[in-house]
Amino acid sequence: MAKSKPLHWKEPETENCPQCNGSGEWRGMFGSGPCAMCDGTGLVGEDGEPLPREDLLAMMRRQRDRIAGKLEEARQHYRQLLHTPGVREALAAEYERKQERQRDEDMAHRKRLRGG
Ligand SMILES: [Zn+2]
Known part of the structure; x- marks a missing residue:
């Protein structure tokens, strides 16, 4: 790969693309289609110029890793929670309550429809 790249790449400052208001569309x-000014990313550099492709790709990779990391954290948290005594039962009970409430609402709704 290119050796001219800086060793410590820094995420560039970005702003919402003025053309598409950050939607990328x-x-x-x-x-409709991807915004031509920002290549559909919705972002431009501080100077209002489109970001270089390699910066964009690196930013996206980082974002993906961040999201994946957060998801993994949440999953672990959930797993721990499920192993906490009583939590499974509480979840099941809550689910039951919701089902029941839904049934009641359905019945009430049907009653109203029948005009009674
Ligand atoms: Zn744009």
Whole structure:
């Protein structure tokens, strides 16, 4: 790979693309597509210029890793929670309550529909 890259890559400062307001979508009268100004990323650099592709890719990779990390954390937290005594039972009971409430609401709704 290119050796000219800086050793310590820093995530560039970004702003919402002024063209698409950060949505990354271009909407025309007869169709839509990725915004041409920001390559569909919704982001531009501090200077308002589109970001270089390698910066974008690196940012996306980092974001993906961050999200994956958060998901894994949440999963672990959930697993721990399930192993806490009483939690499974509480969840099951809550589920039952919800089902029951839903049944009651359905019945009430049907009653109203029948005009009674
Ligand atoms: Zn844009």
